[in-house]
Amino acid sequence: MHRLGLSPRTIVTGQPTGAEEILVHGIAAVCDPLGGLYLPETQTLVVSDLHLEKGAAFARRGMMLPPYDTIATLNILNAVIARYEPKLVVSLGDNFHDRSGSEHLPADLRKMITDMARGRDWIWINGNHDPDGTTDLPGISSDELLYGGLVFRHEPRLISAKGEIAGHLHPAATVRRREKSVRRPCFASDGHRLLMPAFGVLTGGLDLRHRAMQGLFKQETLVAHLLGRDRIYSVRYGSLMG
Amino acid sequence: MSVDLVETNPSGNQAATLPTPFLKWFGEKGWQPRAHQLELLARAQGGENMLLIAPTGAGKTLAGFLPALTDLVTRGKIPPGSAFTGIHTLYISPLKALTVDIERNLMKPVTEMGLAVTVENRTGDTPQSKRQRQKLTPPDILLTTPEQVALLLANKEAGRFFKDLKYVVLDELHSLVTSKRGHLLSLGLARLRKHAPKMQTIGLSATVADPMDLQRWLVPQGENPAPPAGLVHVTGGAAPDITILGTETRIPWSGHVSTYAIPEVYEEIRRHTTTLIFVNTRFQAELLFQSLWTINEDNLPIALHHGSLDAGQRRKVEAAMADNRLRAVVATSTLDMGLDWGDIDLVVHVGAPKGASRLAQRIGRANHRMDEPSKAILVPANRFEVMECQAALDANYLGAQDTPPVGEGALDVLAQHVLGMACAEPFDPVELYDEITSALPYAGLSWETFERIVDFVATGGYALRSYERYAKIRKQEDGRWRVSNPQIAQQYRMNLGTIVEAAELNVRLVKRNAKGTLGRGGMSLGKVEEYFLEQLVQGDTFLFAGKVLRFEGIRENECLVSNAHSLDPKVPAYAGGKFPLTTYLADQVRAMLAEPERRANLPDQVRDWLNIQLERSMLPKQDELLIETFPRGKRFFMIAYCFEGRLAHQTLGMLLTRRLERLGARPLGFVATDYSLAIWGLNDLGAMIADGSLSLSDLFDEDMLGDDLEAWLDESYMLKRTFRNCAVISGLIERRHPGKEKTGRQVTVSTDLIYDVLRSHEPDHVLLEATRRDAASGLLDIGRLGDMLSRIKGHITHRDLDRVSPLAVPIMLEIGKEQVPGEAQDAVLQEAADELIAEAGLSTVSVGDRPSP
DSSP states (O other), X not given: OOOOOOOOOOOOOSSXXXXXXXXXTTEEEEEOTXXXXXXXXXXXXXXXXXXXXXXXXXXXXXXXXXXXXXXXXXXXHHHHHHHHOXXXXXXXXXXXXXXXXXXXXXXXXXXXXXXXXXXXXXEEEOXXXXXXXXXXXXXXXXXXXXXXXXXXXXXXXXXXXXTEEEOSSOEEEEEEETTEEEEEEEEEEXXXXXXXXXXXXXXXOEETTSGGGTTSSOGGGOEEEEEOSSBEEEEEGGGSBO | OOOOEEESSOOOSOOOOOOHHHHHHHHHHTOOOOHXXXXXXXXXXXXXXXXXXXXXXXXXXXHHHHHHHHHHHHHOOOOTTOOOOOXXXXXXXXXXXXXXXXXXXXXXXXXXXXXXXXXXXXXXXXXXXXXXXXXXXXXXXXXXXXXXXXXXHTXXXXXXXXXXXXXXXXXXXXXXXTSHHHHHHHHHHHHHHHHOTTOEEEEEEOOOSOHHHHHHHTSOOSSSOOOOXXXXXXXXXXXXXXXXOOXXXXXXXXXXXXXXXXXXXXHHHHHSSXXXXXXSSHHHHHHHHHHHHHTOTTXXXXXXXXXXXXXXXXXXXXXXXXXXXXXXXXXXXXXXXXXXXXXXXXXXXXXXXXXXXXXXXHHXXXXXXXXXXXXXXXXXXXXXXXXXXXXXXXXXXXXXXXXXXXXXXXXXXXXXXHHHXXXXXXXXXXXXXXXXXXXXXXXXXXXXXXXXXXXXXXXXXXXXXXXXXXXXXXXXXXXXXXXXXXXXXXXXXXXXXXXXXXXXXXXXXXXXXXXXXXXXXXXXXXXXXXXXXXXXXXXXXXXXXXXXXXXXXXXXXXXXXXXXXXXXXXXXOOOSOSSOOOHHHHHHHHHHHHOGGGGTTSOHHHHHHHHHHHHHSOOOOTTOEXXXXXXXXXXXXXXXXXXXXXXXXXXXXXXXXXXXXXXXXXXXXXXXXXXXXXXXXXXXXXXXXXXXXXXXHHHTOGGGGTHHHHHHHHXXXXXXXXXXXXXXXXXXXXXXXXXXXXXXXXXXXXXXHHHHHHHHHOTTOHHHHHHHHHHXXXXXXXXXXXXXXXXXXXXXXXXXXXXXXXXXXXXXXXXXXXXXOOSOHHHHHHHHHHHHHHHHXXXXXXXTSOOOO
């Protein structure tokens, strides 16, 4: 029920058209339909749950998933970086699907990341899938980052939520009109904190109404910003389908 | 016995040898072995592989076992202390329940004759300890399923276990061969022949369209195919007494549930001892069961039986049925096959049977004795179904058959088998290829495709060869392939099988406590498909397990429901037929429309309807495609009367709307039934055809199966569903992983996402090819659509009408009931978002208009 396939994103290059600007803890943040969050004041781009090398992680266990997920995810990341040209990129944890992911990363893909990181800072926040940081990649690893009035960490905390940008839960939401329903990954924010959609192409979604999400948000002001093909669709929590 | 048997192959000079215990046993019973039993025995003893086609009640099972039993009696008991003896006979049936049933039926003569023969069954339910013991001391006769055969063959000890195998008895062969289980079994047979080159096959089947298909299936193919299995064909028996329910009530125009006929059906139940009521879908079963109980004033014991119900509940119904404690059972195809259920004296078939052979099978459930006619009543749900029932009824008298042919073997099944063979022992690719192509479904497999499958099993078969170091099977120096480590074999065993269940959730009945919160525990009612639950919101009511239930929500992997205290389920269950109309019945219905004399037997209401159609529009000739166009409301409609079944029509609808879109006809939607296809749009299609801007022959040209099909397939959710099955069966995705239970999120990965990634990066991957092949014959029915498009070339007749025609009424009523699986997802999002903005005055939280943090 909570692991439905989510529609693939189309890479639209050039200026962001259907992005949505919101406030998180009083700080302006742009939700981009490709799945990244841009913070104009600090020129920071946040992405979360890339789950790079997920195919390879499964292959190590005998399930030979297509080895193309990493390149597909990096292509989208490349597009969103080109769109905002950020000074800093924060990858919010579960950057790789397993601990040995970054170590076994094929050279051409490693080069792609190196090229993307050139001329900007890069911070890898550690996630539960990759708690040990990354191997041989540009940037630094950290469990947490406090910057520009916001706190960045992988797993959201129940307390001290104000100004927290987190990932981990892969929020997704469903809207239904007439007999049709559409389910998409989403940014979720109540104005105090924000939960990032999972960025990797092989990542599923967890419904915003799932009990794992309970207690995180003030429901009255919670809005889901769903990723559409080329714009964000913002729907109030009470209008979503469970 | 005074059975009028017609033998196609009267036993000539071959005399069967029945050992003394058998002659004595038949004598004590006052029976005589039937001619076909003796013929089968004689020819099997003469070394032939055999196929027995006989109606139910002809003593098929005993016939199938006689060669094995007589041989075992001649052999005698194996003295203790002898060398290991493998199994003598393998009996394979598609149903677990059938193996249990057969064990009981077979043990009776074995015990009564005092034969020193051991008989055991082995299914997924057999305890591990018993399975282990069976490997050490095998019984003489093992009763089992295709999956268990595959498991046994993937074992290192397989050679030893099967070395003494003399007979393989395959029950319900007609139903097995057309499925993926049949493909797996055909590969298993090829391997069994390698272990026991002299083993013989004995197939048991109901009547089929083409017996030669099965006769060849039973023997090795390849460069020097063996002679086809010998055929013993028993026809005759008493002709069934089938009628179409006469009703005073108006027969509905559309729908599938026949509620109009409930009182009449109830009346028939009262008049008979035990009635078996067949329906096509689980939802029809639910609705009918509930309707019967609302008028069940006599409190007759009427039960419900379908595949989604809890196994425990089903067993209870089955037991009550066997003891003749029930007056009626409403059932789906779960009861189709040869189980023995007490004394049924009437079969009611609600809804059209969709296939003549299926009807014959189901009717055979009544009166399990060949010399008495089975009695059956057909209850059509709408007027088209009246014609369909009449056609099926004619067919049953004519003995016409429309079972599907044995298809090409599926590639995902092949991948599973290749891994299994590597688990058994290292394989030489050339030897394995020869073995595989000796199975009929794989006789046409190319070496190149075989190599791609081996590569797929090893490392996923990707052009980007990045998984070599994780390979599941590896080539040794001697050229043989072996599994990389023992864990691979364990994974294979856990994931074997070709039946992929739709994602289902357990339905649990809970109570609301005083505080209004939901309780825990409560009775498990069965399983419901996830896609159905996705449509529900809390408070929706729906029918399940004969109850009206209120949807409360999902907790973990369970769907929680409470009693609804209402009689009206709010959410209409999906009512489309599970089986599409067979080509044969479709032909017959078309003939009925074309030839006035064929309509003579139809009820007055239906004939009148067709006569008005003749006045207002026309009835198409047998090979003609009638297209009607007319306006209604603010829309323009086009109806195509193709009669090719719902699946082919859905595909056609998808493709035609794409084309109409391109031609500027602004189509809005379509709906498909078994009989016709309706497309509607904003532009006047009739006028476009009249002024030549729309050409029907171009629109219906076969070239739509080229680029348009490719383009649509890429987006189709149906293809994703097919891909999921292929991914699971081929072993790309595991159902179960050692030591890992699939709970919680992210443990597994969505096959839809894998599909998207694979399609955009390696569109000609072997698994995508397997998916397309599957879809073409399965969910999309492209083969049938292609046949139709070529048939109607130059035979399209268009009628532009000023209003809806009588023949169009049924499908017009379907519009709105059934949703068209649409592609316009973003449009829905847009609408939802906009509507909400308007309604709630909130939520596009744009700059300058945002909630305060």
